Amino acid sequence: MNELGIAFITLAAVFAVLAFSLFALALRRYQLRRAIGTFDASMRQQSDSWRMGVCRYTDKHLEWLKLFSLSPRPRRRFVRSSLVLQGWRTPTESERTKIQPGAIIAMLTYRDEELLLAMNYEAYTGLSSWLEAGPVIGIGTWR
Numbered sequence: 001m002n003e004l005g006i007a008f009i010t011l012a013a014v015f016a017v018l019a020f021s022l023f024a025l026a027l028r029r030y031q032l033r034r035a036i037g038t039f040d041a042s043m044r045q046q047s048d049s050w051r052m053g054v055c056r057y058t059d060k061h062l063e064w065l066k067l068f069s070l071s072p073r074p075r076r077r078f079v080r081s082s083l084v085l086q087g088w089r090t091p092t093e094s095e096r097t098k099i100q101p102g103a104i105i106a107m108l109t110y111r112d113e114e115l116l117l118a119m120n121y122e123a124y125t126g127l128s129s130w131l132e133a134g135p136v137i138g139i140g141t142w143r
Contacts, residue, residue: 086109
């Protein structure tokens with residue numbers, strides 16, 4: 001095999017890996033969008049920067065998955081009973097360029113840490129309902 005053949009095979013292999021990765025990302029995004037209990041939400045903790053992702057409700061946790069990742073595991077997991085909703089606000093001018101258009105910022109505390117989630121208002125109402133519908137502390141088995 002000559003040098004041109006080796007270069008062609010190498011380029012074809014790189015292209016195939018790239019195409020497969022893009023397909024896998026698109027498939028993961030499609031599955032997350034179709035799943036019940038998921039919504040788009042950018043997240044910021046403490047002095048961290050905004051990161052795009054998808055939140056998913058479970059019975060005991062709010063899970064945050066990174067948007068551009070092939071991992072099926074959540075990057076962050078918040079215990080439902082430790083989340084406290086403080087309210088919402090509109091984004092500042094500097095935040096508007098870093099989050100999705102039309103989003104509001106939900107202000108939460110998680111174990112005495114500030115947590116900000118940027119989401120649309122419909123997702124915020126779902127989040128607040130999910131948090132309010134949780135069992136009362138001392139009653140139930142999961143707290």
